[in-house]
Structures are given as C-alpha cells and as structure tokens.
Amino acid sequence: MGKDLIIVESPAKVKTIKKFLGNAYAVEASVGHVRDLPSKKLGVDEKDDFAPQYQIIPGKQKVVSKLKEAAASASTIYLAPDPDREGEAIAWHVAQIVQEAGVPVHRIQFNEITAKAVREALSHPRDINEKLFLSQQARRILDRLVGYKVSPILWQKVKSGISAGRVQSVALRLVVDREKERRAFVPVEYWNFKARLAADSPPEFEAELAKYQGKKLEIGSAEAAAAAEAAITGQPFVVTAVTEKERKKSPPPPFITSTLQQAANQRLGYSAKRTMGAAQKLYEGLELGDSGTVALITYMRTDSTRIADEARDAAREYITEALGPDYYPEKARHFRSKAGAQDAHEAIRPIDVRITPADVKTLLPKDLFSLYKLIWERFVASQMAEARFWDTAVDVTAGPGLFKAKGQRLIFPGYLKVYGQEAGDEAKSLPKLDKGQELTLLELKKEQKFTQPPPRYTEASLVRELEEKGIGRPSTYAAIISTLIDRDYARLEEKHFVPSELGETVSDLLAEHFVKIMDVGFTAGMEEALDAVADGRTDWVNLLKDFTEDFNPTLAKAAKDMAKVKAGKETDVKCELCGKPMVIRFGKAGEFLGCSGYPDCKNTKEFDRAPDGAVIPRERKAEEVASVGACPTCGKDLVVKKSRTGSRFIACTGWPDCKYTKPLSTGVPCPKEGCSGTLVEKSSKRGKVFYACDAYPQCDFAVWDWPINEPCPQCDSKILVRKKTRDGELITCPSKSCRYKRAVGGKKDEGEGEE
Known part of the structure; x- marks a missing residue:
C-alpha cells in the first residue's frame, strides 16, 4: 500500500508541509491551474448549456504526468489547493486528472500552514464543493464570452491586439470618468x-x-x-x-485583502501586485535560519475580519507580557465584517504573534520583512487598548x-x-x-x-473604490490593476492613475455600446449572482442564459454601429505642413498625432492634454531636435526621445516609415564578471528609470542610478553611481554592504566609512 498523497498548489508549500509531516505522506504541487479553456478559440459550447471544453494548459503536461504517476501509487489522495473559489476549481480539475488511479479523493483546506492546521484538515476531509466550483466556472465562462467576443470588435474599430475584460473594463471606466470629472471641474x-x-x-x-x-x-x-x-x-x-x-x-481591525493592499500602498509604496506576491511567500513559508521553512501569515485572500480565539488569546498574552496590562482592553476585541463578506477565512494575521518583526529582520528580504512588520503591527494593534x-x-x-x-x-x-x-x-x-x-x-x-478637482485614483484609493462598489473580489483586485497598466489603458504618474488616450477611447466606445457590461451596478450585481451560485441559490446555466440573452444582440449591434477610429481620432489641431486636420493614432509605441493626409503628408507629433481635455501638440525639445548621428537603416538623422514610461532612447526622424530605435547608452561597460555588454537607460512599466545591461536576458545586471565608470575605492565594485539624496547629489557605491560616498565634484578619496 502506497503513501497517502497531498496535492497543493505551490511548490513552496511542499517544502513547508514536508517539514512537519516528514515521510508519512507524499506531497506534490499542481503549480497553479492545470486545465483551462483553450487559448486560441472560445472553448464554450453555447448551444449545449455553455459546456466548457477544458484542456491541459500548454507547458503543464509534465506536471500532469507527475501528478498521475504519484496518484497511481497512492492509497488516498488529499487535494489541498488554496481555500477559495479558485482553489476549489484547481481541486476539481486535479480530481478529474487523477480519478483514473481509482483511489479515494478528498478535499482538505487550511487557513494557515502549520502542523496543527494541516493535521486538523487531514482529520476532517470533505468532498469537493461542487457549487463553489460551478461559481468559478460561471465566472470563467462569463469572462471568456466578453473577452473573446468584444475584443475582435475593438481590433476592427480601434487597434489590433487590444482586448476587453468584463471587470477590468468597469475599473477602467472609473479611472476615465474621474479624469473627465477633473476636466469639467471649474475652480472656485x-x-x-x-x-x-x-x-x-x-x-x-x-x-x-x-x-x-x-x-x-x-x-x-x-x-x-x-x-x-x-x-x-x-x-x-x-x-x-x-x-x-x-x-x-x-484601533483599526486586522487586515483583509483590500485594506492590506491599501495600507501597503500608502505606507510602503507597494503596488497591489507586489503586495500580494510578497504576502503569498509569507503564507507559503520561507527559510528562517535554524528554524527551517516557516509560514508566517494566514491566508491573504479574505474579506473577513474574524480571528480565531486562540490567536486572540495569544495576542492578549503577548500584549500584557511585553507592554503591560494597561495596553490590553477591558474586553477582548471582536470586529464585525462587512455585509456579504465570505467568512470562511480569518483576517490576515501572523500565525505566531511571538515571532516579532525584530526576530525575522535579518532573515527576510526587505520587501517581505516590511510587509510582515505591517501585518504583525496591525494585528497586535487591533487587539490593544484605545x-x-x-x-x-x-x-x-x-x-x-x-x-x-x-x-x-x-x-x-x-x-x-x-x-x-x-x-x-x-x-x-x-x-x-x-x-x-x-x-x-x-x-x-x-x-x-x-477649490481642487477630485483627485485621481491611487492604487490604494482604486482598490477601496472597487471594494465599496462591489466590483471584483479580494483575489482579483491586484490582477485588475495590473491589467490596466499592462494593456496600456492607464499609466501611473506620481502614483496616480491617468488614463491613456487608448484607454479613454476604448472605455468611451464600450460605455456607448455595452451599457450593461460597463455599468458599475450591473457588474456588482453579477458578483452577487456568482456568490448565489456558490451558495446554491442560483443555477449557473440560467445565470449565463440571462446574461447572453441581452449580450448577444448588443454584440451584433456594436459590431455594426461602433465608430471606427483605427484610421485616427479627429482633433481640432491643424497640420502646419499641409493644413489638414491632425488625428490621434494608436501605434506600437503609444498614441501620437498624425496628419489625416497620410500617406501624402507624413507629419507626426507627440501631444499632451490640457486640464480641460484640449489636445496640445508637444513642441520638439532641443534634445530631440539635435542630431546624434545618422540612422543605419535609412540615413536620416537620429534624435534622443523620451518613452511614455520616462526613459530616453534613440530614434530615427524618419518615423513612422523608418522604425529604427535603440536604447540610450550610458557608455559604461557592464561590471558583471564575463559580460561584454553596456549599461543602457530603461524604465519600468510603472515609470521608474533604471540602467541595465543591453545583453539582457543573458545578463540581468541593473542599477537604479546613473552609472559611472569608476571602481569603488572601498570595495570590489567596478562602478559607482550618481544618486540624488536629500543632501544633494552624491557619488556612491551601488553595493548595499558598502557605505562609500562623496559629494559630486569632490575628490575621489573622500569616502566615508561606517556612520
């Protein structure tokens, strides 16, 4: 008889669980989802009650084969993906894959990865929650219907390759509507x-x-x-x-997903995606010196402020011992979750309150430490006196x-x-x-x-708005925000969302032709309907039938009536070369003004929006006018330009006919041993400029500050960097363990030691 098999989502969990279960169980990971709808076709049979056509996700065949092999030699299989709707779907799909092994299959779940929690789950297995899975399946099919049917219309009318999303499009509308409010605002x-x-x-x-x-x-x-x-x-x-x-x-209540994302954005400057990535690692477990692999926090996708009695008791003991009895309230604190919250999980809290931030400061990377400190402090504070x-x-x-x-x-x-x-x-x-x-x-x-116009959304305020309006769920906020940026529908300027011209155009067209899909109330109502499927109060097929009854006719009408802006969006700007109107076009490098007389007139310009929304052509900067050489492709002048995300690059003045570009070189050789590359200027999607090796991905060396081809006099770093600080510009060493610095213009031997 083989060992019992536990299948989790993440390889990181395998290591954590094996630590306290030893060799009594075999533990494998599905590495997320193993099956999904096909990527190159709709994959939903609308005539057969929306039957999904699932297939193994490309690249997951080896994982699936390994799971089947492990299942074949197991006596019992315990499916232990994350304790939420997506986790239930993963469990359902894995069960379909391993059922041929012919052994009992059970579902287990735990809110924290500890020996006690896992053993408790193993002693209380259950069946897969079919209703919860069907709720996830209905959501997936809804998103597929919207994405695969609306996106082709946008390709024809606006720009090839762009897409629409059921929930993301509503979030985009919030950003766009806020921008329009700002334009219409009249200061008093x-x-x-x-x-x-x-x-x-x-x-x-x-x-x-x-x-x-x-x-x-x-x-x-x-x-x-x-x-x-x-x-x-x-x-x-x-x-x-x-x-x-x-x-x-x-004190405020302990964190739920949305409040964690808001606080991490406000206090640490973290994006929602970065916050959830760091929280996932803290939940799954990390190496903590002699303690081995240890999970530090409870499950991070939750909208409940409930905490377990034993966690409350542990907090009381810690507070009274470490701070004194005056710091504990007369009665233990209980927080009421908002209406409609899924109370299956606790709030986000440290698993062991006695593992203080000070205990793990030297054992965790800085971003993980900062987030753990934030979670630990919020939890402890939530149980303290006023x-x-x-x-x-x-x-x-x-x-x-x-x-x-x-x-x-x-x-x-x-x-x-x-x-x-x-x-x-x-x-x-x-x-x-x-x-x-x-x-x-x-x-x-x-x-x-x-008086000031309403502020643009930050990541924190957008998450708060999504939560308050019932758009999306804790597990989706980070993905919604990332999608807006990744699709170039919005960008972050000084931590505030600004819709791009493309994003505003897409939002306006969708709002005009897909009134229900873009309606905040309708989208929130759909979330409630999906919750009703999970509770068994609504049939998932009927939900989809009700949706498509209105959606399909709307789709056909939009394909016919939606205005086509692919050739350009009209403006009041006149071309100074031929006098024809200039139009906004959407190119691979972003939006620009192009003459409507193209191809006879090839005049192009970058542009800005005035506070009232008027299009203002951007005058070419001196650095763009000055030639930095001849284009190797067509012979025309090369100039320095700035990308939408802030980094400079070299481009041909013959654009768009000649698309030659190259990064702006710093002239500093890459200091990484054995690399012959050069450091060039780049910028992240979020607009932060950095300097990286042009041999990427073969070489991943990068620094945040302008590099200088000069070795550090105090360590083995082959370069220094020029850094802006509160004390002015300094020449410093990029190595975190070296404290060398000198004022710009100072002598090369003016380094300072430890402070």
Whole structure:
C-alpha cells in the first residue's frame, strides 16, 4: 500500500508541509491551474448549456504526468489547493486528472500552514464543493464570452491586439470618468485667514477664521478679503469659549485583502501586485535560519475580519507580557465584517504573534520583512487598548470674525505604541486659556486659494473604490490593476492613475455600446449572482442564459454601429505642413498625432492634454531636435526621445516609415564578471528609470542610478553611481554592504566609512 498523497498548489508549500509531516505522506504541487479553456478559440459550447471544453494548459503536461504517476501509487489522495473559489476549481480539475488511479479523493483546506492546521484538515476531509466550483466556472465562462467576443470588435474599430475584460473594463471606466470629472471641474476662488496669537504663557498658537459676520466663512474675492482684513485688524482678540474633554480612539481591525493592499500602498509604496506576491511567500513559508521553512501569515485572500480565539488569546498574552496590562482592553476585541463578506477565512494575521518583526529582520528580504512588520503591527494593534487624547477647542472673537483653534495632548498611546501615529494624531499644544482672556495678535495672514478637482485614483484609493462598489473580489483586485497598466489603458504618474488616450477611447466606445457590461451596478450585481451560485441559490446555466440573452444582440449591434477610429481620432489641431486636420493614432509605441493626409503628408507629433481635455501638440525639445548621428537603416538623422514610461532612447526622424530605435547608452561597460555588454537607460512599466545591461536576458545586471565608470575605492565594485539624496547629489557605491560616498565634484578619496 502506497503513501497517502497531498496535492497543493505551490511548490513552496511542499517544502513547508514536508517539514512537519516528514515521510508519512507524499506531497506534490499542481503549480497553479492545470486545465483551462483553450487559448486560441472560445472553448464554450453555447448551444449545449455553455459546456466548457477544458484542456491541459500548454507547458503543464509534465506536471500532469507527475501528478498521475504519484496518484497511481497512492492509497488516498488529499487535494489541498488554496481555500477559495479558485482553489476549489484547481481541486476539481486535479480530481478529474487523477480519478483514473481509482483511489479515494478528498478535499482538505487550511487557513494557515502549520502542523496543527494541516493535521486538523487531514482529520476532517470533505468532498469537493461542487457549487463553489460551478461559481468559478460561471465566472470563467462569463469572462471568456466578453473577452473573446468584444475584443475582435475593438481590433476592427480601434487597434489590433487590444482586448476587453468584463471587470477590468468597469475599473477602467472609473479611472476615465474621474479624469473627465477633473476636466469639467471649474475652480472656485476662496480666501482663508489665520491669526498667530500669544497668551500670557507659551506656546504661541494659530487660530483659523471659521465664521465672518455670523455666517460660515465664504470670502470669494480679493476685494472681499481686503474688506474682511480691514474689519478685523485693530479689533481685540478675545477668548469666548474653551471646551476640554477626553477623546478615545479605537484601533483599526486586522487586515483583509483590500485594506492590506491599501495600507501597503500608502505606507510602503507597494503596488497591489507586489503586495500580494510578497504576502503569498509569507503564507507559503520561507527559510528562517535554524528554524527551517516557516509560514508566517494566514491566508491573504479574505474579506473577513474574524480571528480565531486562540490567536486572540495569544495576542492578549503577548500584549500584557511585553507592554503591560494597561495596553490590553477591558474586553477582548471582536470586529464585525462587512455585509456579504465570505467568512470562511480569518483576517490576515501572523500565525505566531511571538515571532516579532525584530526576530525575522535579518532573515527576510526587505520587501517581505516590511510587509510582515505591517501585518504583525496591525494585528497586535487591533487587539490593544484605545489611545486616549485630551482635546481642547477654543473660540476667539475679533470684531466680526470668529476664529477657532484646536489642541490635543496624548494621554495614553494605547495601540498607537505599536501601530504608530496616524495623520492628525500628532500633539498640538495650546497654552492655558480662560474665557474672556484677551490675546496678543502677532500676525494676521490671509491666503488666496481655489477649490481642487477630485483627485485621481491611487492604487490604494482604486482598490477601496472597487471594494465599496462591489466590483471584483479580494483575489482579483491586484490582477485588475495590473491589467490596466499592462494593456496600456492607464499609466501611473506620481502614483496616480491617468488614463491613456487608448484607454479613454476604448472605455468611451464600450460605455456607448455595452451599457450593461460597463455599468458599475450591473457588474456588482453579477458578483452577487456568482456568490448565489456558490451558495446554491442560483443555477449557473440560467445565470449565463440571462446574461447572453441581452449580450448577444448588443454584440451584433456594436459590431455594426461602433465608430471606427483605427484610421485616427479627429482633433481640432491643424497640420502646419499641409493644413489638414491632425488625428490621434494608436501605434506600437503609444498614441501620437498624425496628419489625416497620410500617406501624402507624413507629419507626426507627440501631444499632451490640457486640464480641460484640449489636445496640445508637444513642441520638439532641443534634445530631440539635435542630431546624434545618422540612422543605419535609412540615413536620416537620429534624435534622443523620451518613452511614455520616462526613459530616453534613440530614434530615427524618419518615423513612422523608418522604425529604427535603440536604447540610450550610458557608455559604461557592464561590471558583471564575463559580460561584454553596456549599461543602457530603461524604465519600468510603472515609470521608474533604471540602467541595465543591453545583453539582457543573458545578463540581468541593473542599477537604479546613473552609472559611472569608476571602481569603488572601498570595495570590489567596478562602478559607482550618481544618486540624488536629500543632501544633494552624491557619488556612491551601488553595493548595499558598502557605505562609500562623496559629494559630486569632490575628490575621489573622500569616502566615508561606517556612520
């Protein structure tokens, strides 16, 4: 009789599980999905109740063969993919593959990869949840129908090779609609006043004008501001009210997927994709020195704030021992999950609260350490006592003006001792003040301001919007955001999403012709319908029939009526060479202005959008006009240009007829041993410039800062880099273990040792 076989998703889990199960079980990995719909055809038989035509995913045949071989010698098979809808689908497909072995097949799941959790799961196996699998299958088929039927229309009408997605297109519409709101926004002028005041004792403090002539402050012009200033100036500033009270602030709940992605973006600058990749590694297990492979956090795709009683008890013990009993609340904390949350999983938390960030700092890569620290601190804080503040609010009257000032003093940090001060928590002291007391005016400042348009989405705010509107699920947020960037439908500028011309065009066309698909409410309702399939309240075939009943006629009408912009999107810009209108075209390198008289007139220009959306041709920069040589393909001048993502490159002035380009060389030889390449300027999809070897992928050497062909005088690095810091530009060593630096223009022997 062979060993029992456990099949997990990830090879990393194999190592973690084998550590505490030893040789009692065989453990194999499916390496994600093993079967899917075919990539080159629809793969769905709509006439046969949407029967899917699954096949082995290309490149997975060796994995499948290995699983079959392991199953053939097993006595029992336990399927243990991740505990969610996708994991259930993986389990279902693996079961179809190994069923020929003729041995019992069970489904097990665990929220954390520990010996206790895995053994508990093995002792309580279950059948595959058919309803949950059918819910995933319905989602997959819905996405396939939309993607494979709408995308060809976009190829014909807009640009070859682009695509539409059922959920991603709605997320794109949010980004595009926000941009349109910004363009339509009309700024309104307003003025504010601040008085710098002093009492009998320090400190000085600032009070802001809140009411004028008994009404809410509304001063909208320089004339009105001057009149208010004149009316207030010379008047005594008298304290008319002092209110003091204690305020308590409760800790936030432990992380769920969306709040983790938001906090990691805001506090660490991580993208949603980077956050989930790092969290996956922390969940699956990592080598921690003498401890071997250890899983550090619970499952990271969840929308529940529930935590296990034993985890709450462990947090109580840690808090009272490490910080003292005052830092634990009178009653243990319980958080209510939002309506509709899937409560099968706990919140994201450390598996063992006693493994502190300090314990693993030297054992984890920086990005994994920072994320673990964030998760650990949030969990511990969520179980701690409230922070307590002493708030003081003061009203100060000066003639027709009522000024207000607020001060606060931290009485007891509570959870802030672990999670850190948040915006607004910093101390703001006021002097001792009494009603009727006259203050000394040190300065009266007035400032002209204008109302601001709604801000563009960051990754954090877009995830929050998707969650609030019910678009997508925890497992899909990162993929939605990555898809917008990868398809060139949007780009990140200073961490904010800006729709590309292509993205805006696609969104507008889809919104015009596919009203339901692009409707936020409809998309959220579809998520609820898919949840109903998982709960057994809705039949998946009927759901798809209801969808296609409206979708198919809409599809046919769109193919006929959708405007064709492939030849160019009209603008008001006139070609300076021939006088014809210029149009926006979508090329391989992005959007550009091209003459509508092409091919007779081949004038092209880059362009920008004005705040109101008007197209503004971009004047060629001096660096683009200056020739840097002759094109080896056609002989025309070569110029330096800048890509959409920020890096510079060399291009032929004969474009688009001549498409010769090459990266901008730094002239610095690649320092990697045995490499004959040269470092060139590149940029990531997210717009960060770096310098990499032009022999990639054979050589993967790269640095973030401009390289200098000079060896480091303190270590064996063959290059230095020029780096911008808060102290100005410095020449530094790129090696993290070397602290050599000198000021730009400084002597080559001005290195500094350890600080």
